[in-house]
Amino acid sequence: MKLICIGRNYTAHIQELANERPEEPVVFIKPDSAILPKDQDFYIPEFSNEIHYEVEVLVKIKKVGKHIDQKFAHTYYDEIGLGIDFTARDLQAKLKEKGLPWEKAKGFDGAAVIGKWLSKDRFEDTNDLNFSLLKNNEVVQKGNTSLMLWKIDELISYVSTYFMLKKGDIIFTGTPSGVGKIVANDYLSGLLEGQEMFSVKIK
Ligand code: ZN
Numbered sequence: 001m002k003l004i005c006i007g008r009n010y011t012a013h014i015q016e017l018a019n020e021r022p023e024e025p026v027v028f029i030k031p032d033s034a035i036l037p038k039d040q041d042f043y044i045p046e047f048s049n050e051i052h053y054e055v056e057v058l059v060k061i062k063k064v065g066k067h068i069d070q071k072f073a074h075t076y077y078d079e080i081g082l083g084i085d086f087t088a089r090d091l092q093a094k095l096k097e098k099g100l101p102w103e104k105a106k107g108f109d110g111a112a113v114i115g116k117w118l119s120k121d122r123f124e125d126t127n128d129l130n131f132s133l134l135k136n137n138e139v140v141q142k143g144n145t146s147l148m149l150w151k152i153d154e155l156i157s158y159v160s161t162y163f164m165l166k167k168g169d170i171i172f173t174g175t176p177s178g179v180g181k182i183v184a185n186d187y188l189s190g191l192l193e194g195q196e197m198f199s200v201k202i203k
Contacts, residue, residue: 009174115198
């Protein structure tokens with residue numbers, strides 16, 4: 001399975017920037033080896049001095065599809081989750097500067113936290129979900145899926161143009177503002193509509 005991640009899908013001032021939305025979503029892939037095993041601590045890798053958290057709403061694909069029309073996209077997922085796209089920001093900055101791919105900064109072991117899954121039927125509208133990330137019990141990131149530049153169905157349609165979606169693939173839908181650095185002994189937890197979806201200790 002693969003993790004398909006969307007970059008820059010929220011802007012801090014979406015209302016003002018609505019007309020300036022980038023032409024296409026930024027897409028990258030993490031390998032399945034990036035998934036942090038359940039209930040395991042996250043160890044800051046030695047190649048980075050600046051690991052950032054990015055809390056993101058997740059979508060689990062339930063069947064094979066390619067070139068999915070936006071109006072059928074909702075039939076390709078039943079479950080919504082929450083996770084973290086850990087990013088080695090210092091390494092990413094270097095790679096970006098040279099125009100190189102981000103994989104090492106985004107796809108390293110443990111770089112994908114995947115919390116529990118909830119049926120989308122529990123929610124009235126998946127385009128209006130509140131979520132947040134707490135660091136040491138203080139809110140550091142807050143978002144709502146209504147603020148996405150590209151909504152879930154648009155993302156499914158867009159990415160399926162390039163990558164065949166398979167059962168079990170997971171889409172990381174992008175992070176709102178407020179990303180920041182972690183240090184050893186931090187404790188992160190994620191909430192979706194008030195429900196705790198994951199927690200992770202940093203070592
Ligand atoms: Zn991200």
